[in-house]
Amino acid sequence: MKVIVLGGDGFCGWPTSLHLSDLGDEVIIVDNLSRRFIDIELELESLTPIAPIGTRLAAWKEVSGKTIRYVRLDLANEYDRLLALLSEERPDAIVHFAEQRSAPYSMKSPKAKRYTVGNNVSGTHNLLCALVESGVKAHLVHLGTMGVYGYGWSGSAPIPEGYLEVQVDTPDGQLKREILHPANPGSVYHMTKTLDQLMFAFYTKNDRIRVTDLHQGIVWGTQTAQTQMDVRLINRFDYDGDYGTVLNRFLVQAVLNYPLTVHGTGGQTRAFIHIRDTVRCIEIALKTPPEVGDKPKIFNQVTESYKVRDLAKLVAETTGCEVKNVPNPRLEADENDLVVENKQFLSLGLNPTTLSEGLLAEVQDIARRYSSRVDLSKIPATSAWRSGGSGA
Amino acid sequence: MKVIVLGGDGFCGWPTSLHLSDLGDEVIIVDNLSRRFIDIELELESLTPIAPIGTRLAAWKEVSGKTIRYVRLDLANEYDRLLALLSEERPDAIVHFAEQRSAPYSMKSPKAKRYTVGNNVSGTHNLLCALVESGVKAHLVHLGTMGVYGYGWSGSAPIPEGYLEVQVDTPDGQLKREILHPANPGSVYHMTKTLDQLMFAFYTKNDRIRVTDLHQGIVWGTQTAQTQMDVRLINRFDYDGDYGTVLNRFLVQAVLNYPLTVHGTGGQTRAFIHIRDTVRCIEIALKTPPEVGDKPKIFNQVTESYKVRDLAKLVAETTGCEVKNVPNPRLEADENDLVVENKQFLSLGLNPTTLSEGLLAEVQDIARRYSSRVDLSKIPATSAWRSGGSGA
Numbered sequence: 204m205k206v207i208v209l210g211g212d213g214f215c216g217w218p219t220s221l222h223l224s225d226l227g228d229e230v231i232i233v234d235n236l237s238r239r240f241i242d243i244e245l246e247l248e249s250l251t252p253i254a255p256i257g258t259r260l261a262a263w264k265e266v267s268g269k270t271i272r273y274v275r276l277d278l279a280n281e282y283d284r285l286l287a288l289l290s291e292e293r294p295d296a297i298v299h300f301a302e303q304r305s306a307p308y309s310m311k312s313p314k315a316k317r318y319t320v321g322n323n324v325s326g327t328h329n330l331l332c333a334l335v336e337s338g339v340k341a342h343l344v345h346l347g348t349m350g351v352y353g354y355g356w357s358g359s360a361p362i363p364e365g366y367l368e369v370q371v372d373t374p375d376g377q378l379k380r381e382i383l384h385p386a387n388p389g390s391v392y393h394m395t396k397t398l399d400q401l402m403f404a405f406y407t408k409n410d411r412i413r414v415t416d417l418h419q420g421i422v423w424g425t426q427t428a429q430t431q432m433d434v435r436l437i438n439r440f441d442y443d444g445d446y447g448t449v450l451n452r453f454l455v456q457a458v459l460n461y462p463l464t465v466h467g468t469g470g471q472t473r474a475f476i477h478i479r480d481t482v483r484c485i486e487i488a489l490k491t492p493p494e495v496g497d498k499p500k501i502f503n504q505v506t507e508s509y510k511v512r513d514l515a516k517l518v519a520e521t522t523g524c525e526v527k528n529v530p531n532p533r534l535e536a537d538e539n540d541l542v543v544e545n546k547q548f549l550s551l552g553l554n555p556t557t558l559s560e561g562l563l564a565e566v567q568d569i570a571r572r573y574s575s576r577v578d579l580s581k582i583p584a585t586s587a588w589r590s591g592g593s594g595a
Numbered sequence: 596m597k598v599i600v601l602g603g604d605g606f607c608g609w610p611t612s613l614h615l616s617d618l619g620d621e622v623i624i625v626d627n628l629s630r631r632f633i634d635i636e637l638e639l640e641s642l643t644p645i646a647p648i649g650t651r652l653a654a655w656k657e658v659s660g661k662t663i664r665y666v667r668l669d670l671a672n673e674y675d676r677l678l679a680l681l682s683e684e685r686p687d688a689i690v691h692f693a694e695q696r697s698a699p700y701s702m703k704s705p706k707a708k709r710y711t712v713g714n715n716v717s718g719t720h721n722l723l724c725a726l727v728e729s730g731v732k733a734h735l736v737h738l739g740t741m742g743v744y745g746y747g748w749s750g751s752a753p754i755p756e757g758y759l760e761v762q763v764d765t766p767d768g769q770l771k772r773e774i775l776h777p778a779n780p781g782s783v784y785h786m787t788k789t790l791d792q793l794m795f796a797f798y799t800k801n802d803r804i805r806v807t808d809l810h811q812g813i814v815w816g817t818q819t820a821q822t823q824m825d826v827r828l829i830n831r832f833d834y835d836g837d838y839g840t841v842l843n844r845f846l847v848q849a850v851l852n853y854p855l856t857v858h859g860t861g862g863q864t865r866a867f868i869h870i871r872d873t874v875r876c877i878e879i880a881l882k883t884p885p886e887v888g889d890k891p892k893i894f895n896q897v898t899e900s901y902k903v904r905d906l907a908k909l910v911a912e913t914t915g916c917e918v919k920n921v922p923n924p925r926l927e928a929d930e931n932d933l934v935v936e937n938k939q940f941l942s943l944g945l946n947p948t949t950l951s952e953g954l955l956a957e958v959q960d961i962a963r964r965y966s967s968r969v970d971l972s973k974i975p976a977t978s979a980w981r982s983g984g985s986g987a
Contacts, residue, residue: 282709313728317674320720324790328712335982336705357772360765369761370769373752377762380749385774386793394797398716398790401778405786409926410981534801589802590727 205229205292206489207341209278209330210300211271212256213238214439215346215422215481219298221429221436222482223489224269231292232256234301235277237322238439241308241446247581249439250455250573251425262435278326285329289337296489297334299345301326302395306350307445307532307586309392316391323395324402331406340413342492344485345403347418348396349474349505353387354539361542365418365501389535390588403499411495415488419481420474420505420543423450424561425569427479438478440569442577444584449473449511450558453518454570455577462527463519466584469512469528470538474505477556487551503545506555514558521562534588597621597684598881599733601670601722602692603663604648605630606831607738607814607873611690613821613828614874615881616661623684624648626693627669629714630831633700633838639973641831642847642965643817654827670718677721681729688881689726691737693718694787698742699837699924699978701784708783715787716794723798732805734884736877737795739810740788741866741897745779746931753934757810757893781927782980795891803887807880811873812866812897812935815842816953817961819871830870832961834969836976841865841903842910842950846962847969849914856975859923861904862930866897869948879943895937898947906950913954926980 206223210216211232224230234256242248254262260271276284278301302323303309309319327345334341352362367384370377383404386397403414430438441447442455453463476484484504493500509517515526531537549555598615602608603624616622626648634640646654652663668676670693694715695701701711719737726733744754759776762769775796778789795806822830833839834847845855868876876896885892901909907918923929941947 282705286705313674313678313724316724317717317721321717324716325709325713329709332705332708338982357763358765358770359767360763360770367763369763369772369774371749371752371759371761373750375751378750378752380777382761382774382777385772386796388793388797391797394793397793401780401786401789401793404778405780405783590730 204295204489207231207233207292207294207297208300209233209297210302212236213300214441215478216300217259218427218430218438218478219300219482219485220271221263222427222486224263224271225267225429226486230271231294232271232273233276233288234273235275245443245445247443247578248576250442250576251437251440251569252576253437253439254435258435262433266432278329279322282329282333286333286337289333289339293339294341296342296344297330298485299327299330299343302346303392305446306390306392307584309390310588311445311586319391320395324398327399328402331402331412334412335406335410342413342415342489344415344417344488345399347399347416348393349418349420349503349543350388350390350393351386351397351400351418352384353389354472354536354541356385356387361544362503364503364544364547365416365499389533407497407499413493413495413497414499415493416499416501417484417488417504418501420476421448421450422478422481423448423475423558424477424479424556424565427482443581445586450514452582453515454565455582457518457522457524458566458570458574459577459579460524462525463515464527464529465512465515466529466533467531467537469515470510471535472508472510472539472541474508474541474543475558476504476506477561480506480553480555483553484548487548487553491551502547503543504548505543505545507557508541508543509558517558517562521566532584532587596687596881599623599625599684599686599689600692601625601689602694604628605692606833607870608692609651610819610822610830610870611692611874611877612663613655614819614878616655616663617659617821618878622663623686624663624665625668625680626665627667637835637837639835639970640968642834642968643829643832643961644968645829645831646827650827654825658824670721671714674721674725678725678729681725681731685731686733688734688736689722690877691719691722691735694738695784697838698782698784699976701782702980703837703978711783712787716790719791720794723794723804726804727798727802734805734807734881736807736809736880737791739791739808740785741810741812741895741935742780742785743778743789743792743810744776745781746928746933748777748779753936754895756895756936756939757808781925792891799889799891805885805887805889806891807885808891808893809876809880809896810893812868813840813842814870814873815840815867815950816869816871816948816957819874835973837978842906844974845907845910846957847974849910849916850958850962850966851969851971852916854917854919855907855910856919856921857904857907858921858925859929861902861907861920863903863927864900864931864933865903866900866933866935867950868896868898869953872898872945872947875945876940879940879945883943894939895935896940897935897937899949900933900935901950909950909954913958924976924979
């Protein structure tokens with residue numbers, strides 16, 4: 204099948220492109236390289252030395268014999284070129300990773316807030332509009348986020364996969380309704396994904412576009428079977444206060460013998476998934492599209508949940524370093540429970556990599572190997588959720 | 596109090612600006628005149644001969660002795676000027692009418708869809724962002740739409756004012772939760788207002804902005820106590836297939852002795868409000884702001900519901916013309932019931948003008964008086980909701 208991967212040079216997009224190419228799909232990467240530009244803006248680099256996209260693609264051709272094409276295009280600002288690309292290529296599917304994906308970055312400044320909304324919402328709407336205008340019937344697979352749900356919204360009930368059954372009192376008795384799970388985003392970034400959901404709901408209803416939305420947890424891990432075939436194929440590893448996930452920050456702190464910085468009490472429970480499972484989930488989602496006329500199909504793309512302090516403990520035990528609690532720059536509950544439904548992917552054959560299995564490889568093959576590239580000054584989180592500083 | 600009226604040259608914005616000025620508020624109109632540009636694009640004019648904004652403001656000064664200032668500014672594309680304006684003026688309140696408000700126009704072309712999303716979503720987000728950046732604590736009163744709810748979502752239950760109480764089953768028993776009423780927009784225009792709601796929910800939570808969102812029904816009527824003080828103050832009257840509401844189309848058809856064109860069976864029930872009541876509602880909303888830290892305060896801004904065929908019958912009886920059913924260009928249910936809660940405004944002193952009272956004045960003072968200005972070719976609705984034409 205012919206697949207366009209929007210944002211195919213990024214952290215999830217790149218390994219997904221390779222995985223799909225490896226499976227025999229014809230892959231076209233569309234990217235405006237915005238993530239690399241943000242590295243320059245933030246004056247930092249991926250811990251792993253990522254190669255330019257042209258070098259990456261040449262290396263992939265060398266090791267696999269397979270060709271991935273690349274189109275530089277800005278989804279949010281080049282509608283006419285997007286339309287022409289879809290009309291000409293007529294892909295069977297589009298995987299959409301082309302959204303600004305850091306919550307702290309999205310809260311960094313008015314400019315970053317406006318960039319995040321402009322890029323994510325206009326980009327996604329342009330894509331929907333171009334699908335309708337071109338008449339291309341591609342299945343759209345979009346990367347959402349667990350953050351659309353908020354945390355602890357319904358007490359002990361597991362977070363369902365996108366839709367929630369509720370009862371409503373009416374004069375004629377109680378009605379049952381299935382609704383999109385109420386949105387409770389914790390940042391401008393997460394908010395854009397809740398707007399995306401409403402746009403998908405409208406365009407699937409009005410124009411019968413087929414959409415799958417994947418509410419992903421925090422991705423950890425760096426390499427997949429394909430990215431480790433050649434050093435020029437290596438995936439990014441972000442450890443800074445804006446783009447680095449909590450686990451990556453811990454790993455870098457650990458190998459440099461700094462204490463692991465836990466925000467607040469570390470009682471925040473978050474859902475995780477290994478990058479190897481991300482690419483498998485995309486493969487599965489592409490193989491099981493919704494029917495024409497269906498509402499968006501929503502999967503929770505997570506494999507296990509951890510409290511941040513337990514994650515710190517796991518890393519500390521693996522590496523022998525200390526843990527330190529620091530004030531939380533985010534407006535979020537310090538303690539929450541989190542149980543997430545993820546039956547759909549498991550029933551479709553996903554066989555997860557767990558943190559306890561995969562962590563040592565991350566420490567040795569990535570964090571230790573590239574530790575000389577660390578810029579320690581970039582680790583602290585500096586984005587404040589509210590002007591005047593943090594605090595709920 | 597000092598009030599900025601965004602979109603203050605438009606159909607609701609203009610009479611609201613005059614009403615607030617008349618009450619003694621200091622009013623600043625901000626408008627990019629986009630509605631007048633769309634008239635040019637669509638090759639049509641308001642039935643009533645509206646004066647240029649400068650003439651309007653000079654006339655108001657003449658008849659009332661009061662000054663309304665005017666700033667030409669594009670909310671969606673001139674963030675820095677918006678920020679400077681807020682920082683300098685530090686208004687007590689902002690009334691936000693600056694969104695593209697026609698459902699058919701929003702479905703007319705890919706360009707119109709993209710314009711509607713860009714203008715409405717980016718404009719509203721810019722405003723929220725500028726309020727946070729400037730530190731101005733203005734109360735934001737936004738014009739929403741009844742269309743965020745969809746129709747007939749919960750059977751015989753009245754549509755509540757913004758929030759819905761639901762019950763959710765959990766392992767620990769049934770939970771009660773108050774949620775934002777599930778969104779079910781019927782056009783790209785309505786969709787943008789559902790996105791606005793999620794942005795308001797986030798910014799009230801994260802930044803403690805005070806927001807009131809008014810879910811207005813179909814506005815009818817043309818004149819208010821102020822706009823009828825001088826012909827140069829007259830309000831717009833749209834009767835075309837894109838911007839004209841169903842009632843205005845009927846009125847124009849009636850005075851020219853054309854049959855009233857009812858889409859489908861005319862069993863669509865819609866909620867209405869007179870423009871005189873709109874301006875009163877804005878006054879009331881400004882006087883009863885939410886507290887800092889509150890979630891958005893939501894009012895249903897409607898006063899009565901009618902089925903389209905009953906509306907046609909009312910106009911036919913008043914004028915002696917015929918009724919004709921034509922195919923419906925929209926994707927919508929041909930028949931629906933609609934009961935809308937509107938207790939909040941009634942309890943705060945709103946005393947509605949009903950259709951049966953006010954209709955004759957519309958026929959005589961507006962439709963008959965200006966009937967020579969009608970361009971009949973503009974009455975049919977031409978926007979198709981789905982490519983390839985209409986049909987649910």
